[in-house]
Amino acid sequence: MTFEAPSVETMVRPALGRRVATIAQRIISFLATLAVTFVGLTAVTFFISRLTKIDPVLSVVGDKATKAAYDLAYHALGLDQPLVVQYLIYLKRLLSGDFGMSVLTSQPVLSDLLRVFPATLELSTVAIIIGVAVGVPAGVVAAARKGRWQDHVIRVVGLFGYSVPVFWLGLIGLFILYGQLGWVAGTGRLDVFYDGEVTPRTGLMLVDAALDGNWEIFSNAFSHLILPAGILGYFSLAYIARMTRSFMIDQLGQEYVTAARIKGNSFWRTVWRHAFPNIMVPLITVIGLSYASLLEGAVLTETVFAWPGLGLYITHALFNSDMNAVLGGTVLVGSVFITINLVCDLLYKLFDPRLRSQ
Amino acid sequence: MTDTLASWLQSDAPTSRRQAVAGNAYRAVRSILTNPTAMAGLLIVVLLILMAIFAPLLSGGKSPLDQDLAMRLAAPSAAHWFGTDELGRDILARTLYGARVTLTIVLLVSVVVVPIGLAVGTIAGYRGGWIDALLMRITDIFLAFPRLILALAFAAALGPGIENAVIAISLTAWPPYARIARSETLTIARSDFVQAAVLQGASTWRILFRHIVPLCLSSVIVRLTLDMAGIILTAAGLGFLGLGAQPPTAEWGAMVSSGRDVILDQWWVATIPGLAIFIVSLGFNLLGDGLRDVFDPKSA
Numbered sequence: 001m002t003f004e005a006p007s008v009e010t011m012v013r014p015a016l017g018r019r020v021a022t023i024a025q026r027i028i029s030f031l032a033t034l035a036v037t038f039v040g041l042t043a044v045t046f047f048i049s050r051l052t053k054i055d056p057v058l059s060v061v062g063d064k065a066t067k068a069a070y071d072l073a074y075h076a077l078g079l080d081q082p083l084v085v086q087y088l089i090y091l092k093r094l095l096s097g098d099f100g101m102s103v104l105t106s107q108p109v110l111s112d113l114l115r116v117f118p119a120t121l122e123l124s125t126v127a128i129i130i131g132v133a134v135g136v137p138a139g140v141v142a143a144a145r146k147g148r149w150q151d152h153v154i155r156v157v158g159l160f161g162y163s164v165p166v167f168w169l170g171l172i173g174l175f176i177l178y179g180q181l182g183w184v185a186g187t188g189r190l191d192v193f194y195d196g197e198v199t200p201r202t203g204l205m206l207v208d209a210a211l212d213g214n215w216e217i218f219s220n221a222f223s224h225l226i227l228p229a230g231i232l233g234y235f236s237l238a239y240i241a242r243m244t245r246s247f248m249i250d251q252l253g254q255e256y257v258t259a260a261r262i263k264g265n266s267f268w269r270t271v272w273r274h275a276f277p278n279i280m281v282p283l284i285t286v287i288g289l290s291y292a293s294l295l296e297g298a299v300l301t302e303t304v305f306a307w308p309g310l311g312l313y314i315t316h317a318l319f320n321s322d323m324n325a326v327l328g329g330t331v332l333v334g335s336v337f338i339t340i341n342l343v344c345d346l347l348y349k350l351f352d353p354r355l356r357s358q
Numbered sequence: 359m360t361d362t363l364a365s366w367l368q369s370d371a372p373t374s375r376r377q378a379v380a381g382n383a384y385r386a387v388r389s390i391l392t393n394p395t396a397m398a399g400l401l402i403v404v405l406l407i408l409m410a411i412f413a414p415l416l417s418g419g420k421s422p423l424d425q426d427l428a429m430r431l432a433a434p435s436a437a438h439w440f441g442t443d444e445l446g447r448d449i450l451a452r453t454l455y456g457a458r459v460t461l462t463i464v465l466l467v468s469v470v471v472v473p474i475g476l477a478v479g480t481i482a483g484y485r486g487g488w489i490d491a492l493l494m495r496i497t498d499i500f501l502a503f504p505r506l507i508l509a510l511a512f513a514a515a516l517g518p519g520i521e522n523a524v525i526a527i528s529l530t531a532w533p534p535y536a537r538i539a540r541s542e543t544l545t546i547a548r549s550d551f552v553q554a555a556v557l558q559g560a561s562t563w564r565i566l567f568r569h570i571v572p573l574c575l576s577s578v579i580v581r582l583t584l585d586m587a588g589i590i591l592t593a594a595g596l597g598f599l600g601l602g603a604q605p606p607t608a609e610w611g612a613m614v615s616s617g618r619d620v621i622l623d624q625w626w627v628a629t630i631p632g633l634a635i636f637i638v639s640l641g642f643n644l645l646g647d648g649l650r651d652v653f654d655p656k657s658a
Contacts, residue, residue: 033498036495036499037498037499037502040496040499040500040503041499041502041503044503044508045511048511048512048515049515051512051515051516052514052515159640159643159644159647160636160640162587162639162643163587163591163636163639163640163643164636164639165591165594165595165598165611165614165632165635165636165639166591166595167594167595167598167611167614167615168614168628168629168632168633168635168636169632171614171617171618171621171628171629171632172628172629172632174621174622175621175622175625175629178622179621179622292504293504295504296504296505296506296507297506299506299507299510300506300595300598300599303598303599304618314507314510315510315599318510318514318599318601319600321514323514323515326510326511326514327511329507330504330507330508330510330511333504333507334503334504334507334508337502337503337504338502338503341502342502
């Protein structure tokens, strides 16, 4: 007796034209949402910039300016226009890449941001790799061993991740692993005497050192990176493991899992080969979301580890009342965050077969 | 006597509204009491509240602000159980008093966030149409924002301080409540008793406040408990960056920050307050998880 699987053709499937139309519609609505959310974000940052007690005119003309010069600058900045017009001017400037000048570095904020961004990118990329490499298997095991000790251990580890303040964990990590045991390097991206030894190409220290073939610096950079990345990774691990577990529990309750077991597949083969592929789509969304939130989590981590990325740049600017830099950083992080968020949402809608036909 | 009380409370056919309410409360309390996660969390939260109330008593009369420069950065000892900080202040006393600041922030954020979320969500869900579309679009926009960074920018613009930290956190924390309230409202608004109230001539506001809002509260409270940990961590993060409570107020995040420079030699300065933040947010997480198991078994 042969067992025949139903062929794809026999299943109800919308015509190609309609599917293309649906996908096009989804993409258009995605772009619209993206635009609206971006307008919302910039409206909020604009509002914040109006809340500050720092006079934007004085920061241009200086506090010794004459009344005439002040009024001229006041007019030039468009401050005598209605708020809506001021906002539109602000939006236009942002879109043309003009984030204003940083008071602290006397550089355009945008070029500052681009300079520090690779450090954050490197940190959060290594962190998400750790988070996925540990979090996904942990979540799958927790689901497969639901209610047993493995599940409880993973749940407790996850709960700790949800509860521990990241800046404190960083300090404790530095105290134990660097101060007491000396297993990792301290703060910063490299030991001081390696500064300027690497040819800056990508801004990613590991990649640049590897391109130079300088493995001494590579390993130094790695020992600087591993603690902050590990701590950030722990936070995404907690979230990824929890979500993986709940997706997996849904799948393992399905009839096809029982069928696969009856066919004689081993338990773990069923889990990994039959159930796991079915959670890939929501899982990718979750990973994308935690990647986005790592950019944010990096603010506190970078402050603790003196990691010269976006987070440290923003907090430095904060302490020096450099509002252009703070808001520029907020707009950049916010835009990346929103885009990743919405792209994940779009991917989910495009690839989940259950949503496709709707 | 206890027998009749229990059966009165557990009755399937309550004869009065009071009996129904009491019965529900009784069942909820019983299931919380039998849930170990919720109980562990509840214990920690109750301890936090006791710490805040009895801080002067528990610290043995030590002030959190009294400096003793001769004793600065002293290691834990019989006189100072958790050591002293860079100004010779007793860390135990500061940690105890810090519970008050944390509790204040948590309370203030809840008081601001829940009404906003409920108002937006129930109005959107009940009125529907363009009001719904508009309110939910605004909610989605706020939901997509990076919370910590935005709170940072707000706190930076408004100037540091507890009130501004609360405003900054609240501005980014309300959207999930609006979502929850809306989805609850959509179900409730369709039910017969609401239709009956409409037929009796009840005004929209009366229906919203008297019939819909009370029914949304349980999911909102569960969500609030789960969010507490996040709120505490954000507040502590702002404090750590110097944007929360200002010196010399004892605030846990700021205390960790003051121990930062001496972490390699005087570990206790940063460790103790950080541990306090950790335990309290763990408590709220445990309580929230437990409450969710009790009130909303589907999503567990």
